[in-house]
Amino acid sequence: MGAKADRARKALDAMKLLGFSKKQSTPVLRRLLKIFNDNWEPIEDECYRALADAILDAQDNNQTPASQQVMQCIASFIGQPYQQTFTHPYSRYILGLLYQGTEAAQEDLEPHVTTRDDRHTYASAGEDDNETPLVKRPRMGTSEFGHQLQPGPLQPTGSAQGASASPETHRSLMLAQQAADHGDPSAIGDALILKEPKPEPQINVAQVKACRDARATSDAIDFNVGSSGAGARGRVVNQAQSLDSSLQAVPMGNNRVVSTVQNTQDASSVEVDVASSTNGEVKMSLKCNLDLSKFSISMEDVFKMVEEKCLHSYKVLPPDFSIGKLMSEVCQSVAQLGTRHADVHSNSGGLHKEAVAPFVQPIACKVAVGTNDNGAGGSSVLESSEPCLQNSIVAWDPELANCKRRTTHDVTDISKGEERIRITVVNEFGSETCPPSFFYIPRNLVFQNAYVNISIARIGDEDCCADCSGNCLSASLPCACARATGGDYVYTPEGLLKTAFIDEWTSVNLFPEKHHRFYCKACPLERSKNEASPDPCKGHLVRKFVKECWSKCGCGMQCGNRVIQRGITCRLQVFFTREGKGWGLRTLEDLPKGAFVCEYVGEVLTSSELYERAIESARNGKHMHQVLLDADWGSEGVLRDEEALGIDGTFYGNVGRFINHRCYDANLVQIPVEVETPDHHYYHLAFFTTKKVEAFEELTWDYGIDFDDVDGPCKAFRCMCGSRYCRDPRSTRRMDRAAGRN
Ligand SMILES: C[S@@+](CC[C@H](N)C(=O)[O-])C[C@H]1O[C@@H](n2cnc3c(N)ncnc32)[C@H](O)[C@@H]1O
16 A cells, blocks of 8 residues: 555544544545645644544535525424525535545536626525624634743744644635635635636536425515615515516526525425616515415514524624625625626626616715714824824824715725625724725825836846746745745745744834844935934834745746735724724634734825825824835935835725734734835735734734833824733833732
């Protein structure tokens, strides 16, 4: 028996001991081997924990979709049997992708395929609830203050690859699951990080088994859901009664979508039918083979029962979860897809335009100009007498964002579809339904004078790996891009930043006094404050860079040395903090140490533009939210103004602008990442986790504020981070510490 077969046998034996059959374990093992490029170690680690987790995950995927829960509830109300015998279509889809190219793909999957549009259709039928972690993952445990807080150089804690194979494995699989939860098959490709993108399978309609033993009298349950999202009405009708005449059910491809939930073994089926009219109404109906003629069912009771069932199945749902809302969202999605469809048609000559539903407002809230809608809530943003620009965030005044323009936030996705994953907004404590106004941008934009020269010609051979192919991390020798980090890649094969690097960066940020500072001869910052006689430079921390492969490299987008350029992949939520810090950002899933969360994104400004904005805001008694890109100013000689850059997330930004400050033991660290430009005038500022973070924990970073600097021009907010190491002398934690109470 070959070594590989021997290892496979051992793995299957180990699974057998855990109660998993060979049939259950074999395809999952094949899949893991593919994910890990035939590397057995992460699979064998911790007594095959990754394999066991993956098998459980595959089983988890057999969740009951909400539409089917509705049918079950109705069946149970009228006392008819309802037997669930199907597989979750998305889990099937994930498996389809994971198994592609393997024998298992052909062996294990029934012919079930769906087109991109049909997946939307199915998602519309109540499957795609991105707002909530429908499948609660097992927690990985959090080590409190997981990294060193003692001054002094941090010791690398060993190779991250070996040290935490299991959580990393877990994360790969979680990402795949979450991608499927989101109905985003393209995300699955990335979740698998090292897999080549595969062509999508093709079929017309999402089909799953359902309603096995139901009687065949074809009744329909119609839900009239207001397109404004105001609520949901329902009634049960006989199939003979068709959709209201006001709602023209037009053929699929215009404004009607039909998703058949069908048992492939018998003829019974549940049909989800969504139609929209030209006056903006959207109507959804579920048709099932149940004899409802003798029963009068309250939709309220049905919804309540479905909600309870969802809670039972999915474990974690937001407090305001309701089937009514889910239905509303289905209707909005139909309308939005209809609008996109309209655009396509109008661009191609306006044909069919009249058949398309007008745009229906998303669940949204408008923020009025000039309202005193300070997202920072109870936190005291003290006003500065003088504009201030430091190496990190100084203070933030969301009101300032309001004074320029007013925008509308979609609380079901603050990114308005700009990110690959939806980012919801919730406020469990206050009356403000959404954060103050700003424009969401997923990537930095140059404001005006900043010199951001992205040019292929400027990238020399030494700054790219043109001869590479596929995934640089699996090459026998590190490519040229790894030279920037001492010839070693900073990422693990699972896409996590290695522990040694995180600890090093964290140390620089936490203990700047222990690290090298660069003092400019002619500091651009001081120059922008006073060109005629600038003050001496106050020093800039020298920070190490990550260098990712990019377009001039021969590798592909799936290369393991490309992480931040793929964008946000973890499930995030903007929420209102209870401590009075205003809005914050949290994760909805467990994250291992080293996970990329998001970039700090905003307008790229020159140091004098930043300063001008700071003056303007100080004049209004306001502060701004600016970060300097000064990590490598020391190697640049004398910088011209247009080369000394910073990022301002006040008016245009991404979720990074919601990350609050925490003294010392923050769970994120900001790291400079070079992607498109070899010089370090411009770079990306990326947030990675410094330790394991549990689902629903707030994400924080240490702004580096010196709270003791009471004489300086900048008056920091009163810190409410709650850390036992809080530096703010006004914080109760620090006062307690000073009094020897903790
Ligand atoms: C980058 S913004 C973070 C998002 C902000 N909380 C919001 O509502 O938009 C920074 C501002 O948040 C508030 N903030 C952040 N961390 C804080 C903390 N630890 N304690 C009190 N306020 C905090 C301060 O008003 C600060 O100026």
